[in-house]
Amino acid sequence: MNWQDVWTLYRRELRSAFRERTIVVNSILMPVFLYPVMMWVMFTGLMFVSGLTDRAHSRVVLLDAPRNHPVLMDTLENRENVELRDQISADSAVSLIRIGELDALVEFAPPGAEGDKLADNFQVAISYDRAVARSRRASDRIEAIVDNYREEWVDSEAAELGIAGAEREQFRIVQENVSSDEQMGALLLGMMIPLFLVLMVALGCFIPAIDSTAGERERSTWETLMTVSASRLSVVTAKYLYVATVGIMAGVLNVTAVFLSLGAIMAPLLAEAGDQFQFTLPFLALPVMIVAAISLALFFAAAMMILASFARSFKDGQAMVTPVYWLALLPIVLGQQTDQTLTPMIAAIPVANAAMMIRDAINGVFLWPLMAETLVVLLVMVALCLMLARMVLQFEDLLMGSFDGSFWRFAKERLLNRNGKKTAGAKQGVV
Amino acid sequence: MENAMVRVEGLQKSFWDESRGEIRAVDGIDFDCRPGEIFGLLGANGAGKTTTLRMLATILKPTGGRASLNGHDVLAEPEAVRRSLGFFSASTALYPRLTGRETLEFFARINQYPPDRVAERVDSLIDRFGIAEYANARVEKLSSGMKQKISIARTIAHDPPILIFDEPTVGLDVMAAIEMQRVVGELRDEGKTIIFSTHIMSEAEKLCDRIGIIHRGRILALGTLDEHRQATGQHYLEDIFVHYVAATGAGGGAAAAIGAPGPGESGQ
Numbered sequence: 093m094n095w096q097d098v099w100t101l102y103r104r105e106l107r108s109a110f111r112e113r114t115i116v117v118n119s120i121l122m123p124v125f126l127y128p129v130m131m132w133v134m135f136t137g138l139m140f141v142s143g144l145t146d147r148a149h150s151r152v153v154l155l156d157a158p159r160n161h162p163v164l165m166d167t168l169e170n171r172e173n174v175e176l177r178d179q180i181s182a183d184s185a186v187s188l189i190r191i192g193e194l195d196a197l198v199e200f201a202p203p204g205a206e207g208d209k210l211a212d213n214f215q216v217a218i219s220y221d222r223a224v225a226r227s228r229r230a231s232d233r234i235e236a237i238v239d240n241y242r243e244e245w246v247d248s249e250a251a252e253l254g255i256a257g258a259e260r261e262q263f264r265i266v267q268e269n270v271s272s273d274e275q276m277g278a279l280l281l282g283m284m285i286p287l288f289l290v291l292m293v294a295l296g297c298f299i300p301a302i303d304s305t306a307g308e309r310e311r312s313t314w315e316t317l318m319t320v321s322a323s324r325l326s327v328v329t330a331k332y333l334y335v336a337t338v339g340i341m342a343g344v345l346n347v348t349a350v351f352l353s354l355g356a357i358m359a360p361l362l363a364e365a366g367d368q369f370q371f372t373l374p375f376l377a378l379p380v381m382i383v384a385a386i387s388l389a390l391f392f393a394a395a396m397m398i399l400a401s402f403a404r405s406f407k408d409g410q411a412m413v414t415p416v417y418w419l420a421l422l423p424i425v426l427g428q429q430t431d432q433t434l435t436p437m438i439a440a441i442p443v444a445n446a447a448m449m450i451r452d453a454i455n456g457v458f459l460w461p462l463m464a465e466t467l468v469v470l471l472v473m474v475a476l477c478l479m480l481a482r483m484v485l486q487f488e489d490l491l492m493g494s495f496d497g498s499f500w501r502f503a504k505e506r507l508l509n510r511n512g513k514k515t516a517g518a519k520q521g522v523v
Numbered sequence: 524m525e526n527a528m529v530r531v532e533g534l535q536k537s538f539w540d541e542s543r544g545e546i547r548a549v550d551g552i553d554f555d556c557r558p559g560e561i562f563g564l565l566g567a568n569g570a571g572k573t574t575t576l577r578m579l580a581t582i583l584k585p586t587g588g589r590a591s592l593n594g595h596d597v598l599a600e601p602e603a604v605r606r607s608l609g610f611f612s613a614s615t616a617l618y619p620r621l622t623g624r625e626t627l628e629f630f631a632r633i634n635q636y637p638p639d640r641v642a643e644r645v646d647s648l649i650d651r652f653g654i655a656e657y658a659n660a661r662v663e664k665l666s667s668g669m670k671q672k673i674s675i676a677r678t679i680a681h682d683p684p685i686l687i688f689d690e691p692t693v694g695l696d697v698m699a700a701i702e703m704q705r706v707v708g709e710l711r712d713e714g715k716t717i718i719f720s721t722h723i724m725s726e727a728e729k730l731c732d733r734i735g736i737i738h739r740g741r742i743l744a745l746g747t748l749d750e751h752r753q754a755t756g757q758h759y760l761e762d763i764f765v766h767y768v769a770a771t772g773a774g775g776g777a778a779a780a781i782g783a784p785g786p787g788e789s790g791q
Binding site for chain 1: 538580582583584601602603605606608610612614615616617618619620621625629630632633634635661677681
């Protein structure tokens with residue numbers, strides 16, 4: 093292999109790629125803008141919807157409201173988002189709830205035997221439709237109002253009897269979040285960055301892998317390329333490095349964009365919502381992410397190019413490579429188990445190991461032996477893919493695009509077939 | 524032939540087809556080509572022309588026989604063969620997203636033209652083919668006539684001594700086909716060895732110094748147009764072609780009946 097040739101071919105691939113709108117959009121613009129913008133839009137949208145929800149009226153019918161609790165009645169009547177409807181029978185109210193014309197029925201009743209010990213005590217039954225969000229919200233609102241009122245009322249009754257609040261409560265549960273703002277930020281980064289990095293590296297490799305194989309055939313430039321004096325190995329190496337480069341670029345650009353937008357967009361929005369997050373990364377997390385992006389890109393590039401090399405057209409290529417993209421998503425589910433760290437078993441699962449390694453690094457956890465295992469596993473997968481690619485490209489009809497079938501048919505007929513006759517004439521050592 | 528730039532001896536290519544079994548696309552052909560001559564490979568569609576030329580260009584590997592270009596064996600030294608060769612066919616398209624100038628630079632460099640002379644070479648090709656006006660436009664924006672000129676320039680970007688044109692005028696309009704024939708003639712005059720495959724008889728008559736008639740993977744006859752006329756008693760190449768093909772249909776050993784060369788002979 094001549095590295096000067098590889099460089100010439102590699103530059104040609106990149107130059108063509110960055111003039112192709114689909115590749116620029118998928119591998120650069122989407123990673124840089126789409127997900128950060130999407131994140132901002134989603135969060136702002138959620139806040140907006142939440143605001144609308146808070147202002148939306150709950151239509152409620154009260155039955156047998158207790159006369160000795162005027163404060164509770166005032167609260168219910170004056171609450172902006174609660175609209176009290178005229179009294180009707182319980183059955184009619186339930187019918188209206190079922191057809192969505194009423195959100196909740198609140199029935200006050202005398203307490204049971206135990207509750208009778210406290211004068212003016214009462215119990216509340218709320219009927220609502222759990223299948224309807226608006227009705228659920230009405231139930232929650234009424235419950236919160238009544239709970240709040242009862243707490244205050246019991247306090248005042250207890251005070252009249254000379255019982256201090258602490259004595260009455262006996263014990264109280266107090267929660268305190270000891271996480272720093274940085275740790276909360278790391279939690280969020282740890283959930284988002286591994287997911288985005290894996291997805292973006294895979295997405296970055298997707299179009300170039302198809303474009304550099306099936307795309308060449310579709311444009312009839314494949315045969316042109318086969319006539320240049322560079323060796324087949326140089327041609328394939330240049331293409332492989334090009335696909336991996338775009339994958340790495342997409343991953344790194346996206347992670348940078350997500351990180352910056354989390355700090356610049358999400359942190360202020362979350363602060364408005366009452367949550368404090370500070371987004372910082374441990375210094376060593378950066379090289380870990382870059383190494384992970386490179387390993388993932390080398391793996392995805394090899395796997396996708398093998399499958400795309402069976403396609404005769406770009407459309408075929410998309411159909412053949414898409415499963416790799418979705419398969420890449422499955423192992424990331426492991427990375428979303430927030431209490432999990434890298435273990436010897438997870439380090440042996442390709443893609444999941446990289447996602448977990450990144451998350452650990454973001455949280456400042458560096459399990460060096462397991463990180464080494466992760467890299468070894470990914471590089472072994474890359475080596476296996478390259479060996480498979482070499483086997484596949486030894487078949488001339490595949491190299492020339494005249495093989496009519498999928499990878500699975502090829503594997504069945506050629507790689508697993510022990511009948512030498514059928515493959516005679518098809519296999520010609522090429523690379 | 525002592526000074527042959529292209530030497531083909533008993534070249535074979537078989538493919539395996541699930542339904543038809545083994546298919547011999549090229550069945551032991553022999554020919555040589557000299558510097559400064561246009562060797563025509565004339566045959567109907569499916570005769571084995573493209574497969575033969577692809578083997579010479581090392582795109583396909585022969586399943587039997589030998590071939591060498593500029594002294595380099597196609598199996599042992601494929602890269603050296605491709606360095607000595609410019610290959611043009613209807614299925615060798617240009618990269619649409621490169622400009623004409625970038626295309627010529629790329630093909631000159633990747634085919635080992637001396638790096639310090641690439642820019643000069645590209646400029647001279649742009650002048651020669653009159654493509655300066657659109658040399659910096661992307662190929663995808665050009666008309667088919669413009670693309671054709673860049674495509675020919677691309678084929679000779681590294682100044683190879685041997686050129687293969689596989690049905691180069693297929694799909695071209697009359698003027699473009701004439702322009703192509705003119706360029707091929709010029710290249711011959713510059714001393715290039717040219718293999719020109721076609722199924723258009725008039726084109727072969729007009730351009731080729733020697734013509735090999737190929738049918739069902741075999742060369743039926745090989746010689747100058749005059750030699751073919753003498754051998755068959757026919758004047759027009761179309762009639763000569765039909766004569767040879769009909770002879771194979773008669774069931775006799777075609778090569779023997781019409782005096783085609785045996786393995787290792789040039790046919791002269």
